[in-house]
Amino acid sequence: MAAGPYNYSYIFKYIIIGDMGVGKSCLLHQFTEKKFMADCPHTIGVEFGTRIIEVSGQKIKLQIWDTAGQERFRAVTRSYYRGAAGALMVYDITRRSTYNHLSSWLTDARNLTNPNTVIFLIGNKSDLEAQRDVTYEEAKQFADENGLMFLECSAKTGDNVEDAFLDTAKKIYQNIQDGSLDLNAAESGVQHKPATPRSAISTDQAPSKEGCAC
Amino acid sequence: MSGTDDDAFASADEGDETLTLKQKDKDEGPVDSDAVNSLKKKGTEKSVQQKSKIGADTSKDVASSTESVADGAVKHPGHQTKKSKQKTKKGKNVVKSKENEGEVLKEKEKVKYSETKQIQSASLELSTSKPSVADDEKSEKKLQEVTEKVQKSPQTAEKGSTEMKTPQKAVTVETESFTKECTPTKDSSVKTCTAEETSTRTELLKSPSSQEIVRPMQDSPNEQDSNETKDTGNAEPTKSSSSGGWGWGSWGSSLLDMASSSVTTFTSQVGGGLNAVLETVESTLNIPPPEQFVDDSAEKEKDEKNDSNDVLTDDIQDKSERTEAICTEPKRSDPESVEQPKSTTKAQEPHQMQAASKTSGSGGSWFSSWGVSNITGIVQNTSKSLMTGSLDVLEIIGKKTFDVLKDHDPGLKRARGFLFDRKDKPNLSQILRDAKKEAEFRVEKEKEFEESRKADFGVHFDEFQGLVHLEALEILSQQSERKVQSLLMALPTDSLATIKPTLLLIKQTFETEIEEEEESADEEGSQGQDFIRLVAEHLAELQIGSMPNKVKQTWEEIEVWLAQFHEKKDSDVSSKIVHQTAIQSLARLTSKGIDQFHKTGELILLHMDSDHDYVKKSQSLASLTKILCKEMGCLANKFADCLTGTSEEDRGNEIGCLTTNIYLEASNSSSYVQDGFRLLLPVLQQAAIETSEVLNR
Numbered sequence: 046m047a048a049g050p051y052n053y054s055y056i057f058k059y060i061i062i063g064d065m066g067v068g069k070s071c072l073l074h075q076f077t078e079k080k081f082m083a084d085c086p087h088t089i090g091v092e093f094g095t096r097i098i099e100v101s102g103q104k105i106k107l108q109i110w111d112t113a114g115q116e117r118f119r120a121v122t123r124s125y126y127r128g129a130a131g132a133l134m135v136y137d138i139t140r141r142s143t144y145n146h147l148s149s150w151l152t153d154a155r156n157l158t159n160p161n162t163v164i165f166l167i168g169n170k171s172d173l174e175a176q177r178d179v180t181y182e183e184a185k186q187f188a189d190e191n192g193l194m195f196l197e198c199s200a201k202t203g204d205n206v207e208d209a210f211l212d213t214a215k216k217i218y219q220n221i222q223d224g225s226l227d228l229n230a231a232e233s234g235v236q237h238k239p240a241t242p243r244s245a246i247s248t249d250q251a252p253s254k255e256g257c258a259c
Numbered sequence: 260m261s262g263t264d265d266d267a268f269a270s271a272d273e274g275d276e277t278l279t280l281k282q283k284d285k286d287e288g289p290v291d292s293d294a295v296n297s298l299k300k301k302g303t304e305k306s307v308q309q310k311s312k313i314g315a316d317t318s319k320d321v322a323s324s325t326e327s328v329a330d331g332a333v334k335h336p337g338h339q340t341k342k343s344k345q346k347t348k349k350g351k352n353v354v355k356s357k358e359n360e361g362e363v364l365k366e367k368e369k370v371k372y373s374e375t376k377q378i379q380s381a382s383l384e385l386s387t388s389k390p391s392v393a394d395d396e397k398s399e400k401k402l403q404e405v406t407e408k409v410q411k412s413p414q415t416a417e418k419g420s421t422e423m424k425t426p427q428k429a430v431t432v433e434t435e436s437f438t439k440e441c442t443p444t445k446d447s448s449v450k451t452c453t454a455e456e457t458s459t460r461t462e463l464l465k466s467p468s469s470q471e472i473v474r475p476m477q478d479s480p481n482e483q484d485s486n487e488t489k490d491t492g493n494a495e496p497t498k499s500s501s502s503g504g505w506g507w508g509s510w511g512s513s514l515l516d517m518a519s520s521s522v523t524t525f526t527s528q529v530g531g532g533l534n535a536v537l538e539t540v541e542s543t544l545n546i547p548p549p550e551q552f553v554d555d556s557a558e559k560e561k562d563e564k565n566d567s568n569d570v571l572t573d574d575i576q577d578k579s580e581r582t583e584a585i586c587t588e589p590k591r592s593d594p595e596s597v598e599q600p601k602s603t604t605k606a607q608e609p610h611q612m613q614a615a616s617k618t619s620g621s622g623g624s625w626f627s628s629w630g631v632s633n634i635t636g637i638v639q640n641t642s643k644s645l646m647t648g649s650l651d652v653l654e655i656i657g658k659k660t661f662d663v664l665k666d667h668d669p670g671l672k673r674a675r676g677f678l679f680d681r682k683d684k685p686n687l688s689q690i691l692r693d694a695k696k697e698a699e700f701r702v703e704k705e706k707e708f709e710e711s712r713k714a715d716f717g718v719h720f721d722e723f724q725g726l727v728h729l730e731a732l733e734i735l736s737q738q739s740e741r742k743v744q745s746l747l748m749a750l751p752t753d754s755l756a757t758i759k760p761t762l763l764l765i766k767q768t769f770e771t772e773i774e775e776e777e778e779s780a781d782e783e784g785s786q787g788q789d790f791i792r793l794v795a796e797h798l799a800e801l802q803i804g805s806m807p808n809k810v811k812q813t814w815e816e817i818e819v820w821l822a823q824f825h826e827k828k829d830s831d832v833s834s835k836i837v838h839q840t841a842i843q844s845l846a847r848l849t850s851k852g853i854d855q856f857h858k859t860g861e862l863i864l865l866h867m868d869s870d871h872d873y874v875k876k877s878q879s880l881a882s883l884t885k886i887l888c889k890e891m892g893c894l895a896n897k898f899a900d901c902l903t904g905t906s907e908e909d910r911g912n913e914i915g916c917l918t919t920n921i922y923l924e925a926s927n928s929s930s931y932v933q934d935g936f937r938l939l940l941p942v943l944q945q946a947a948i949e950t951s952e953v954l955n956r
Binding site: 091095117118121125 | 708712722724727728731734735738806807857858861862864865
């Protein structure tokens with residue numbers, strides 16, 4: 046099958062990680078559908094969402110991997126980190142435990158992605174100000190200490206959701222532009238020209254067999 | 260529009276094509292305008308050269324002031340120039356006019372196209388020969404003009420005497436006509452000597468006021484050209500002669516700087532577009548409004564000519580009235596034109612004595628033969644000095660402009676590039692036509708692109724996340740594969756022996772099922788709800804807990820569409836839509852199938868315990884694969900039926916192609932499903948080993 050017609054020039058792979066129930070799937074749904082999903086079922090393994098955005102006049106397809114937050118899926122979802130260009134690490138501002146687990150998620154993200162992966166910290170449920178358990182300041186400090194980008198969002202109201210995804214894309218694009226992200230690297234998480242569906246199978250298998258570090 | 264006749268040749272008068280080209284040239288900005296300016300400068304220099312040449316030639320031959328010879332010598336080139344211009348206006352070859360023309364034009368062409376060196380040498384020659392040439396020429400011209408006046412009309416003798424009665428005005432008239440000659444409208448320097456112009460002049464001499472009739476025609480176009488450099492072209496009948504003012508205005512400032520103080524006043528007349536200077540002169544001289552001036556002069560004329568020239572005076576009055584009517588821009592052009600001669604006269608007074616001593620010989624003798632008073636001498640001297648001055652100015656201007664030109668455009672590369680490249684450039688209309696075609700082509704391509712997107716299996720497979728599920732399944736599979744390898748390495752030999760048959764069995768299931776499945780594809784079996792029931796059954800056999808049955812949902816939606824299509828029956832759905840829907844449905848169902856396999860793999864790894872028989876599970880999965888692939892074929896059949904049911908006009912080759920494409924994509928779907936299935940093998944093996952390991956312990 047010949048290369049199909051695509052209307053974007055880059056594909057960025059994102060992963061969304063974080064504890065169960067922090068609202069990862071709702072964030073994705075808000076970003077792709079611009080709607081709030083009230084009763085979101087537990088994610089099994091990984092779900093996907095896509096949206097084409099535009100950064101500096103370039104059409105970019107965001108391929109977002111929304112991982113399951115349940116601990117039992119952790120082993121499975123870890124394998125999906127590889128080759129992510131951006132990682133959205135989500136906690137719930139009304140539950141301190143989800144914030145406390147961030148270091149564990151961050152360790153995974155650092156270990157399983159490449160050094161140029163943009164990690165964005167998202168404090169979700171910012172609409173529930175009354176139940177706030179984690180202050181903006183301490184989260185901001187944590188983000189700064191670890192070199193993360195940071196925003197508080199609300200998947201319910203849609204507040205800042207768009208910015209979190211777009212800022213990440215801009216940062217990745219900037220990395221491409223200044224050459225710090227090598228598109229030819231096997232796990233850059235960025236595809237310049239979309240691969241054809243058929244060839245994707247064969248080409249993807251080749252490099253992954255070499256790197257069996259995980 | 261253009262600065263010189265060079266430009267006029269190629270551009271303004273040659274019709275639409277050249278006009279568009281011209282506009283294009285203009286659009287190209289400073290480079291071209293520079294080139295135009297340079298042309299203009301060259302034109303100026305050239306006119307000076309012409310003058311000098313004419314002067315030199317005639318002075319040799321007619322040193323003894325033979326009026327007729329002088330007349331002919333000057334007049335001839337004038338005619339030729341005019342003729343050649345007309346020819347070139349009609350778009351004839353420049354080379355041809357070159358051949359046909361005399362030395363003057365040759366010189367002109369040389370300046371246009373020749374090497375820099377030639378131009379340089381010409382200007383050098385000019386500057387060296389200047390004093391004598393200029394003087395000689397000046398005297399010759401003067402003589403010739405007066406001769407013309409006399410010869411052209413029998414009344415001239417009478418007028419000549421009248422003229423002398425009004426010395427100041429005569430001077431003014433002469434000044435003006437010479438000023439005109441000296442203006443950068445290059446050809447006019449020669450042109451003024453043509454029969455037509457001479458006769459006009461003869462009339463003009465009757466009264467300065469009648470001068471106004473000529474003025475507005477020459478000056479106002481100049482102004483227009485300088486002010487609005489675009490589009491005056493076609494509307495102007497006197498275009499080529501008036502076009503000189505355009506460039507003068509644009510580089511007038513630098514010119515003024517160079518032309519130094521002694522030339523400044525004169526320069527003001529030369530540049531029709533140099534409004535600022537003119538206005539200054541105007542205000543300092545406190546010139547009366549043109550109408551008043553005309554009236555005054557007419558009255559004076561009346562007084563002086565009363566007895567002898569009744570008829571003429573009437574004529575003059577008529578003309579002055581007409582002048583007022585004709586002048587379209589009296590405020591702008593008339594004050595200048597009237598005032599110019601005065602300022603000129605003033606400016607030239609210092610030179611008068613010098614000029615007079617040089618020229619009084621021939622001119623004076625000529626006039627004395629007509630028995631006129633010494634006033635004639637003053638008139639003549641003044642006009643001669645004016646001519647000297649104007650020629651000097653022209654020479655200086657020519658030299659200076661050439662220097663400036665050389666400074667900014669070494670080797671005249673740009674100027675020449677402008678001249679020669681122009682022929683190779685496509686014209687604007689062609690460019691526009693091409694652009695339109697291109698735009699249409701692009702729109703068409705975009706449409707095609709959109710269409711192909713709609714009917715592209717890969718696009719839809721991607722859109723429904725089939726591709727990324729497949730990718731995730733691959734990752735899972737690879738991970739399991741590695742795990743299996745490491746587990747097998749780690750297992751003790753006895754455990755390995757226990758587990759091996761199970762693993763082989765699972766492997767067999769995955770390999771044999773595919774072959775079987777291809778055979779069983781021919782079987783007529785699961786229809787309608789059977790498919791859903793079988794899928795649900797097999798999924799349940801996997802015992803992996805609740806899992807959303809996306810395959811079912813998708814399949815039902817496809818069935819709904821098919822049912823709606825058959826209900827309509829009026830076949831208002833085009834074959835294209837059917838085809839698109841078919842491809843989309845197949846891609847969607849395939850995506851959900853892969854999705855299902857992916858989830859199954861994840862859940863199998865999640866729900867590992869000793870109760871499970873993974874050989875059985877693999878068989879269930881194989882059955883599921885078989886059912887899915889079969890359903891792909893069924894769907895393809897259904898959509899193919901829909902296609903044949905579409906409107907008659909769509910029949911033929913197109914339907915055949917679309918049907919073939921649907922079957923092709925259906926088999927493509929099947930292979931995707933089988934790929935997904937195969938990827939599950941390591942997952943099941945891993946699960947089998949891990950559970951058996953648990954058992955062993």
